[in-house]
Amino acid sequence: PACELFGYVGIEAVLDQMRRKAMKTGFEFNIMVVGQSGLGKSTLVNTLFKSKVSRKSCTPNYEEKIPKTVQLQSVSHVIEEKGVKMKLTVIDTPGFGDQINNNNCWEPIVKYINEQYEKYLVEELNVSRKRRIPDTRVHCCVYFLPPTGHWLRPIDVEFMKRLGKIVSIVPVIAKADTLTMEERLEFKETIRHNLQANGIQVYPQREYDEDAEDRIRNDKIRENIPFAVVGTDKEHQVNGNKVLGRKTKWGIIEVENVAHCEFANLRDLLIRSHLQDLKDVTHDIHYETYRVRRLNEGNGGGPSYSSSPRTRICTPSYTRSTHWAPVKRVGPRQSRNPVSAESHERAP
Numbered sequence: 624p625a626c627e628l629f630g631y632v633g634i635e636a637v638l639d640q641m642r643r644k645a646m647k648t649g650f651e652f653n654i655m656v657v658g659q660s661g662l663g664k665s666t667l668v669n670t671l672f673k674s675k676v677s678r679k680s681c682t683p684n685y686e687e688k689i690p691k692t693v694q695l696q697s698v699s700h701v702i703e704e705k706g707v708k709m710k711l712t713v714i715d716t717p718g719f720g721d722q723i724n725n726n727n728c729w730e731p732i733v734k735y736i737n738e739q740y741e742k743y744l745v746e747e748l749n750v751s752r753k754r755r756i757p758d759t760r761v762h763c764c765v766y767f768l769p770p771t772g773h774w775l776r777p778i779d780v781e782f783m784k785r786l787g788k789i790v791s792i793v794p795v796i797a798k799a800d801t802l803t804m805e806e807r808l809e810f811k812e813t814i815r816h817n818l819q820a821n822g823i824q825v826y827p828q829r830e831y832d833e834d835a836e837d838r839i840r841n842d843k844i845r846e847n848i849p850f851a852v853v854g855t856d857k858e859h860q861v862n863g864n865k866v867l868g869r870k871t872k873w874g875i876i877e878v879e880n881v882a883h884c885e886f887a888n889l890r891d892l893l894i895r896s897h898l899q900d901l902k903d904v905t906h907d908i909h910y911e912t913y914r915v916r917r918l919n920e921g922n923g924g925g926p927s928y929s930s931s932p933r934t935r936i937c938t939p940s941y942t943r944s945t946h947w948a949p950v951k952r953v954g955p956r957q958s959r960n961p962v963s964a965e966s967h968e969r970a971p
């Protein structure tokens with residue numbers, strides 16, 4: 624018989640095939656840290672690489688002080704776990720707030736993020752395209768808030784408003800060891816209100832939840848942001864074990880202990896639970912918005928891309944391309960989308 628209608632076909636084996644391919648190619652994941660100077664961004668980058676994300680690849684405990692960051696710099700580590708390779712890149716940025724005038728202090732950051740989209744776009748539009756375009760796009764921007772215990776400052780509002788339109792932001796409360804547990808909870812709540820009141824988009828956005836299951840999972844995160852984190856590059860002995868920690872007058876704050884601070888929650892969100900989603904949102908939403916804007920610009924005086932149906936200019940439909948059926952609209956966001964060309968969207 625040519626085909627057994629009700630027999631086992633083996634479609635599910637496609638998962639094994641995908642797994643094998645993904646393991647061969649590996650993953651690229653790029654995180655950026657942004658915030659005022661002295662909030663512990665560089666320290667947290669070190670913490671991340673020293674924590675169990677990459678304990679093996681970490682360098683010995685340097686006793687020297689972390690220098691002030693004066694230019695954008697990226698650190699990459701290839702981390703391997705159970706045969707899965709991931710190239711984790713963290714882009715450390717110089718903190719703002721040192722100048723008397725901090726107007727437009729977000730510009731270098733915004734420029735960097737857009738430049739990575741541009742690089743990707745240029746590669747995509749090349750006649751002979753690389754089989755895999757190197758991905759330097761920022762998949763997640765961890766935004767550091769000072770532990771003031773009051774409200775969001777105007778500068779953070781302005782900064783995040785701009786960033787939220789081009790990248791996934793995960794806000795964190797820096798140096799949480801300087802706040803008591805009650806202060807942290809209260810401050811977190813205030814910040815959540817402030818974010819909402821100012822219309823700041825932070826990850827994970829409700830409108831991009833795929834289904835009810837996603838919504839429940841992401842609601843838990845939304846109720847818990849911003850994570851109150853503590854960073855360190857020192858290890859301490861606690862009950863005979865070496866742990867990453869920070870000495871305070873109340874004792875040692877164990878950075879990876881969820882009872883002490885939310886560094887582990889942040890790490891789990893970024894790597895364990897939402898890595899692929901952050902990459903998808905970057906590609907399907909932020910990059911797509913950039914791409915449409917750029918191609919429409921080109922449509923004016925410059926080269927026209929609209930002649931070929933493949934690169935036909937259209938508004939981004941904001942569907943998440945990784946999900947096949949049913950195709951649904953995740954949310955029209957006219958405000959972000961000044962383009963008025965017709966939308967090519969498959970009907971649900």
Ligand SMILES: Nc1nc2c(ncn2[C@@H]2O[C@H](COP(=O)(O)OP(=O)(O)OP(=O)(O)O)[C@@H](O)[C@H]2O)c(=O)[nH]1
Pocket residue numbers: 658659660661662663664665666667689690691692693716717718719797798799800801852853854855869
């Ligand atoms: N109490 C406390 N201090 C911290 C924490 N993280 C970092 N620090 C200290 O804060 C100071 C500044 O840390 P950096 O990591 O250099 O800060 P940064 O945000 O990279 O600063 P710039 O490079 O100037 O933007 C250092 O003395 C750190 O030891 C933290 O979680 N709690």
Ligand SMILES: [Mg+2]
Pocket residue numbers: 664665666690691692715716717718
């Ligand atoms: Mg720094």
